[in-house]
Amino acid sequence: MDLFVKIFKALGEPTRLKILRLLAVRPMYVCELESVLGISQPRISQHLRVLKEATILRETKEAQKTFYMINGDIMETSLGDFLEFLRVDLRDLPDFKEESLRMEKLDQDSCVISCKTGQGSDLQNA
Amino acid sequence: MDLFVKIFKALGEPTRLKILRLLAVRPMYVCELESVLGISQPRISQHLRVLKEATILRETKEAQKTFYMINGDIMETSLGDFLEFLRVDLRDLPDFKEESLRMEKLDQDSCVISCKTGQGSDLQNA
DNA sequence: CCTCCCTATAAGCATCTGCTTATATAATAA
DNA sequence: TTATTATATAAGCAGATGCTTATAGGGAGG
Numbered sequence: 001m002d003l004f005v006k007i008f009k010a011l012g013e014p015t016r017l018k019i020l021r022l023l024a025v026r027p028m029y030v031c032e033l034e035s036v037l038g039i040s041q042p043r044i045s046q047h048l049r050v051l052k053e054a055t056i057l058r059e060t061k062e063a064q065k066t067f068y069m070i071n072g073d074i075m076e077t078s079l080g081d082f083l084e085f086l087r088v089d090l091r092d093l094p095d096f097k098e099e100s101l102r103m104e105k106l107d108q109d110s111c112v113i114s115c116k117t118g119q120g121s122d123l124q125n126a
Numbered sequence: 127m128d129l130f131v132k133i134f135k136a137l138g139e140p141t142r143l144k145i146l147r148l149l150a151v152r153p154m155y156v157c158e159l160e161s162v163l164g165i166s167q168p169r170i171s172q173h174l175r176v177l178k179e180a181t182i183l184r185e186t187k188e189a190q191k192t193f194y195m196i197n198g199d200i201m202e203t204s205l206g207d208f209l210e211f212l213r214v215d216l217r218d219l220p221d222f223k224e225e226s227l228r229m230e231k232l233d234q235d236s237c238v239i240s241c242k243t244g245q246g247s248d249l250q251n252a
Numbered sequence: 253c254c255t256c257c258c259t260a261t262a263a264g265c266a267t268c269t270g271c272t273t274a275t276a277t278a279a280t281a282a
Numbered sequence: 283t284t285a286t287t288a289t290a291t292a293a294g295c296a297g298a299t300g301c302t303t304a305t306a307g308g309g310a311g312g
Contacts, residue, residue: 009138065289086201156258
């Protein structure tokens, strides 16, 4: 889940989306991105770092230049994984261990209509 | 592009991802989410609003309760659209009109190795 | 009516984020 | 060496974000 958050956070910024879209055309040097985007070099470097730390990009050093490219089929893969994450049984997700139990308890008590009551019966098990 | 940013920004937050994952099991009332997640009601309401404004969720009012659910197949659709957005020709994206031109110019001048020079020839057209 | 229940919203606060300017680092060229 | 090119990083600041506490408002039931 943490990786999904990191990836989505990286994608949820207009400048970074633009960089990603340009690198989808072809890998580029930082200075090329600077020319094409028309924004400052530090600004680009900072966004590239975020995208790289989210495993979306990877880099290759060439002399003084740095060549940035999309990390393989990361987008297809990770977005596919995310849809799968939404589909699988909640009990199979370690991050949702407690939530899974509370939800089953809640479904058992489905005869109880009030939320307040449901919460009460839940607290008995907390 | 703005919608993509909005969607990814909404997804790039752990609490919201958890809410989304729970609603992938079944639609729920706010008070149910409160019980299952074990976090405060205002906190949930605020996150629900963000997800709703990103078109990820929709709501149905039932008396005092509000029923939240995932907005159809929004995730499959929008993530598919995003992959398509990364694939299409840059010139077909209105948001990349200027970038598209600058990039073509940059590719024309590919004989010029230096970024500095490339930037110079680009500025001639600015 | 009055009182809960459910939800939304507002205010205040601490943290995070993205930008600019300035500087550091490293490789290349003169 | 000194200067230049390419990139990364740091500092500082304004605005955004997420949380808590408090409150508002609408419906249900006594």
